Amino acid sequence: MRRAIIDIGTNSVRLLIAEKLENGEWNILSKKLNSTRLGEGMSQQKNLSAAAKERTLRAVADFVNDAKEVGIDDLYAYGTAIFRDSPDGAAFAKEVEEKTQIPLHILSGTEEAFYSYVGAAGSPGALTAVVDIGGGSTEICMGFGNDIGFRTSLPLGCVRCTGQFDMVGARGIGELKKHCFELFSRADEVAAVKRWVFVGGTATSVASMLQEMEEYDAKKIQGFEVNPEDVTDLLKKLFNISYEERCHLKGLRPERADIIVAGVTILDALMEYFAVEKAIVSDRDLQEGLLEADVISPV
Known part of the structure; x- marks a missing residue:
């Protein structure tokens, strides 16, 4: 079984692709990173900037395509602090889900x-x-x-x-x-x-x-x-x-x-x-x- 994880953070978007071995351990096949700086100007009273959201959406979409090109459908995305703290974090998470057609879970601290x-x-x-x-x-x-x-x-x-x-x-x-x-x-x-x-x-x-x-x-x-x-x-x-x-x-x-x-x-x-x-x-x-x-x- 192969699985892909997309981690959408305050500073970067990361992709991990791994394969589960017979002994139950995960073998890491590849890792990629794109520094999109979603949290630029980060403040609990400030919405995410349009430019930062566009960069991040593009990076997530590219990573989804990368995973699917190697035959992976077991794909999950997760959001971290910037989604918890930004007033429009939840709305942006929904936008990511709608445009990429993959589930995105906002992790609690x-x-x-x-x-x-x-x-x-x-x-x-x-x-x-x-x-x-x-x-x-x-x-x-x-x-x-x-x-x-x-x-x-x-x-x-x-x-x-x-x-x-x-x-x-x-x-x-x-x-x-x-x-x-x-x-x-x-x-x-x-x-x-x-x-x-x-x-x-x-x-x-x-x-x-x-x-x-x-x-x-x-x-x-x-x-x-x-x-x-x-x-x-x-x-x-x-x-x-x-x-x-x-x-x-x-x-x-x-x-x-x-x-x-x-x-x-x-x-x-x-x-x-x-x-x-x-x-x-x-x-x-x-x-x-x-x-x-x-x-x-x-x-």
Whole structure:
């Protein structure tokens, strides 16, 4: 059985195509990404822009066609924070369904946290926290193997916070970190966790930049270890170079150059707040978790 998942996020639209093996595991056949920036100018009081909706609709339609061209009809789309927060998020979801003829489910914050954990955590013999820093929100989910407990979604994301704070000034960095600390207090239950897994575009970009990748290599991202000193040093570097220099930085996709400072600030603040000594980065994330959405769901 083959299945396709389309994840429509605040910053990008992603396609995952996978095949279920006889042992019940999923073999990932392909992944694609289109940075449509649906959440540009993100605000709970602001409707989605016509241009952003058009870019996103086109990307979703292209991915639907890509899936169908390889014979996949088992196709599901999911919306994340931007659909939850925008006044016209639900209406746009209906428009996507009507124009693409595929079902689109808007994930709740706790559902998003749950499936990010399912996709990334694996089956470790240790208490684990999975953190997904996205464009519009950050999800934190804690569990022990398949026993999933605390989970939350916080209004912190690289697109959202780039719009809320001045990311070209030291004061703005400090204000964002203070804001992060205030929100992280809602997740104090995970403070005792020793095994941390980071997923999402900010985390994978950090791993890619630290390895100075010329081209993204999922195998080198999966399991890459980061420590707080490396993240803090990287944040200082990103802050002290221009947007143009960030566009040409090894390991960073140019379309993330304007939002990466906010994303890394959130990651730096999280490692400081929870005293994270080290963490691993996972290329497997929400999409892999959603492959199992028909058989497991949060309770």
